[in-house]
Every structure is written in structure tokens, then in C-alpha cells.
Amino acid sequence: MTDIAAIILAAGRSTRFAGRSDSATKLVAALSGKPLVRHVAEAALLSSARPVIVVTGHQGAEVEAVLQGLDVSFAANSDYATGLASSLRRGVAALPATCAGALILLGDMPLVSVALIDRLIGAFERGLAEDAPAPLAAAPVRAGERGNPVLLGRDLFAAIATLEGDRGARSLIDSLGPRVVECLVEDDGALVDVDTREALRMLDGA
Template identity: 50%
Template sequence: MSAAVAAIILAAGRGARYGAQSNKLLVEIGGQPILRCVAAAALASRARRTIVVTGHARHEAEAALHGLCVDFRHNPDFASGLASSLRVGLAAAGGADGALMMLGDMPGVSPSTLDALIAAFEADKDCAAIVPAFRGKRGNPALLSRALFEQVAELEGDTGARDLLRSAKGVVQLPVEDAGILADVDTPADLLRFRRS
């Protein structure tokens, strides 16, 4: 049976490690902003909705996704850290059965990987989450079941769901052949690696 899964793209942070000169999510790879690459992957997947949580440089992020069928949700409290953006995204997911928690600075994750996560989620109705792993190493995005939404919404500060996913029961690790689940753009050197690959 098909599950209603929302893709939630977290794009609210300042990207301080990249440097203050530019918003890393707007830097281009292959002629498109990083954030647009991430959104395009979500839209090409079986996710029912794509929600983009904005914060820092809100209007620039929205402009980078002009013309795409995404739902924007602004997090005015983005400076408090990642947890506040998780709450905004999950609140926007409404009655979804699950949520793909995507990072706006990971342009290498393929739509087929997202679909594999959704398929694994549909096949295991008792799972709390599906986490992708490349050669044994866990990466992003994780697909959270509705059963975890409340616990994730209680997180505070600059904390993602990683620790929760390590301790929660029913978390399934899904092997994938996609190194993109481990690669984010935190620094200009990371960007150079993407452009060369």
C-alpha cells in the first residue's frame, strides 16, 4: 500500500562554515543552485509533497526555487538551531505517514535513493524510521515515521534527529549505492569536490 510521505528540505541555516560571503545553498553546481538540485531530486521522487523550510536569506532561497511545485514554510526562529526547523517542517507535513528529512546542502542524493527509502518504509509498517547507509556508514536523508514526529518536535537547539535515531527502537538501516547520502557542502572545498565529480 502506498504511503503518504512528505519531503522536508531544511534550508534555514546560515551556513557559517562556508563563509559569510555567500549563501552556500545558492552557489551553483551544474548551472543550478545547490538548493534547487535538492528540491529537484525530491520532486522527481515518489514523495507526495515537498516542503522547504526557510530562514536565513529567505527571499533568496524562495527565488532560487521559482517555478517549482514546493510549499514554503518560514522559520523565524532559525537562529536557535536545526531543531526549530525540524518542528516547522513536521508541523507542515500535516497528516503524512512519514517525512523524508532532507538537508538543503546535499545535492548528490538521487531520486532513486529517495524512492528506495519510501519503498522500504512502505514494506515495514512497524518501523520507526529508515536510514540510508553507504558501505556501512549512515547518512541522510532519514525517513521518519509519524510515530517519531512528537519526539523529534521536542528536540532543542542545534540538534538534529541523529542521536534519537541511534537510540530509538524500530530504526531500519537500508544499504544504498549512493555516496551522495554522505556528502554535504559545508565549505568551498566541498563544493570543488562536487564540481569535479
């Protein structure tokens, strides 16, 4: 077994969800009576990923409050307004040196399952054990489309440190060719995020 961490990105401003007059973050909005980000954190904690690090920024105190009692650590990103890349950099910087990789989970994707997380970890670990060139990442593929979460190997951490603006891990993964382990999944949670209040209402009523 290798040490694979989980990084939950929970720092963004949620502008599409909040609207101009509301500064609250969508991550504390309830789905089935539980805050969105808590769904994600609990799935991560039930998986084999350790440690679980939550990157906070906008409304960070509120995010931390809804995660009280969970065995997660927090990494505050004061540069969250510059875009997603700053949160990725902050999360990776907070990882223990023993981690061979990290799953990048988005705080607004509450349907990602424990099984999906563990399947990605298992696929990555099997790739490391083979004689072929070691994988650099792993990603789920649903109906021909790459989804989330993605697993980034330690060899990508230096490249993550150079990302700027709203560039996320996808820009790195798309350039890796066969060194990405693709897991074909039937799990819709790999593609479902919550960007708007209407999306949350529809999901809650599903």
C-alpha cells in the first residue's frame, strides 16, 4: 500500500450559486440535510485516502464549522480569489512528504462515492507495481468523458506548483497520454457538480 492523500478544494467564491447579493458559499448549502462539503469529506474519510486535507478560503470559517468533528486538517488559502490553481498549490504544499500522490476532490461534487475513490487509488497503486512506466495520474471516465476526482502522483507536484489562475489539474492530465490510468465507471457522481441553486434543488429532489 502506498500513502495516497485526499485534498478537498473548498475555497472558491461560488459566484454562480450565490449571485451578486449573497456572499455565502454553496459548500455549506444542504443536500439531503447535510452540507455539500461534508458529503465530500465523509466519503474521503471512509476511503483508504489519508490524510484528508480541506483547502479553505472564501467563507473559510463557515466551511470549517460544518466539518467539525471530522478527522480532517485545514489549509487556508489566502489567495483563493486568484483562481483554482492557488488552492491546488496550497493543498499540495500541505501534504506530508510520505505521500505518493493525492486525490483532488471538489467540494461541490457531493455524489462522489467511497467506491470510486478507492477504485482510483487501487488502479494507481497497481500501475506503480507494474514493469511498464509508472502512472503519473488516474482519472475516472464516464460515457467517454473524464470526470472527478483525479489522482495526481508525486511526480506531478512540481508542475502543480507552477499553475496559475483558474487552471486546474485537467490541463496537466490531458498532456500525459498513456501515463494516465483511466478507470471506466458507471458512477454518475464522477460528473455531477453543483454550480447553481437550481442544480441543488434538482439534485435534492432526485
